[in-house]
Amino acid sequence: MIRLSGIRKAYGKTLALDELELEVREGEFFCLLGPSGAGKTTTLKTVAGLEQPDSGTVVLDGEDMRGVEPYDRGVAMCFESYALYPHRSAYDNLASPLRSPRHRLPAAEARQRIGAIAELLGISGLLDRPVGQLSNGQRQRVALGRVLVRPARAFLLDEPLSHLDAKLRQQMRAELKAIGAVQHTTTLYVTHDSVEALALGDRIGVIREGRIVQTGTREEIWYEPYDTEVARAFGRPRINLLPGVVTESGVRSDGGVELPVRAQAAPGTEVLVGLRPRDIALHGGEGHELTGTVYVTEVLGRSVEVTVRLGTGEQRVSLVAPRADAARLCPDDPVRLDVRPENLLLFEADRPERPGRRIETQS
Numbered sequence: 001m002i003r004l005s006g007i008r009k010a011y012g013k014t015l016a017l018d019e020l021e022l023e024v025r026e027g028e029f030f031c032l033l034g035p036s037g038a039g040k041t042t043t044l045k046t047v048a049g050l051e052q053p054d055s056g057t058v059v060l061d062g063e064d065m066r067g068v069e070p071y072d073r074g075v076a077m078c079f080e081s082y083a084l085y086p087h088r089s090a091y092d093n094l095a096s097p098l099r100s101p102r103h104r105l106p107a108a109e110a111r112q113r114i115g116a117i118a119e120l121l122g123i124s125g126l127l128d129r130p131v132g133q134l135s136n137g138q139r140q141r142v143a144l145g146r147v148l149v150r151p152a153r154a155f156l157l158d159e160p161l162s163h164l165d166a167k168l169r170q171q172m173r174a175e176l177k178a179i180g181a182v183q184h185t186t187t188l189y190v191t192h193d194s195v196e197a198l199a200l201g202d203r204i205g206v207i208r209e210g211r212i213v214q215t216g217t218r219e220e221i222w223y224e225p226y227d228t229e230v231a232r233a234f235g236r237p238r239i240n241l242l243p244g245v246v247t248e249s250g251v252r253s254d255g256g257v258e259l260p261v262r263a264q265a266a267p268g269t270e271v272l273v274g275l276r277p278r279d280i281a282l283h284g285g286e287g288h289e290l291t292g293t294v295y296v297t298e299v300l301g302r303s304v305e306v307t308v309r310l311g312t313g314e315q316r317v318s319l320v321a322p323r324a325d326a327a328r329l330c331p332d333d334p335v336r337l338d339v340r341p342e343n344l345l346l347f348e349a350d351r352p353e354r355p356g357r358r359i360e361t362q363s
């Protein structure tokens, strides 16, 4: 449905998009995730036709968009800095796209559509108020409603939930997903929040320095991250990355900690072993056992994050355990940890100029 090939876009000396390749399928909710300055907004503007790429092609629904004006592309875009009419009511703002000749709907149908969208976004009670008198979060919902209200072949959404508080964000996420599912409209959604990307995206594209580093389902990105930076971007607490060296039988990590991960790499290769905090169990037992002592504990609601010093103490890992299991742990208590070999990820060691790539493992 949306296909960007070889897109390059420079602003003066800043290369915003560097041979970017991106494909969003029909009806898909696609999240573009990346840090500030990675090129997310530029990507959306390129799809919308608000920026012309220096080279490369934009194809929508099989049609090359070169020379096609933004208005004629049939996409609806919501910016983080939204343009609303401040003196007009929220209702009027929602209705304005439906008054354009292109999208004009019979009055009754327009009212019904606006009512449904307002309901979904929780702004039904605000429709009579001038937008200038609404809070940032309320305004953001009106702006989003204005995009969703009109029929479009694709929605382009740029951090549409950024001004909402945590609770509302979570609620709106569920609603957005429901709207997407109901309307089956292809959606390209920009965020720098990995939790949001995991919650919403049918697929996720990770963008860094103007290039897509990895595209995949949440499972693919989670279990087969392209490199250490992608692995670090997903999951809180963050993935543990233990430096070590490949041996004949596995990986020996600093401090004499043996990890049962078979690398497709020569003995002596420096690596990082990735281990997610929720994949480590307290109290040993079924998998591979690691021993250590408690360094610090921190309560996270119903669970506890426990940081453990492994082996002779140079290595630390954090794990998340149910509160019942971890509540009585004190610093320096000895603990046994249980790690399953299939949960271990392996990466090349990070270098200053680039994060370590994932290495295939043998089970």
Ligand SMILES: Nc1ncnc2c1ncn2[C@@H]1O[C@H](COP(=O)(O)OP(=O)(O)OP(=O)(O)O)[C@@H](O)[C@H]1O
Pocket: 011, 012, 014, 015, 016, 034, 035, 036, 037, 038, 039, 040, 041, 042, 043, 192
């Ligand atoms: N109009 C412009 N003029 C000059 N440089 C620009 C312009 N727009 C974007 N850039 C630069 O291009 C790069 C990519 O910007 P872009 O806005 O696409 O990033 P982003 O991933 O959306 O970031 P953020 O999450 O902070 O919005 C940045 O280095 C930015 O400074």
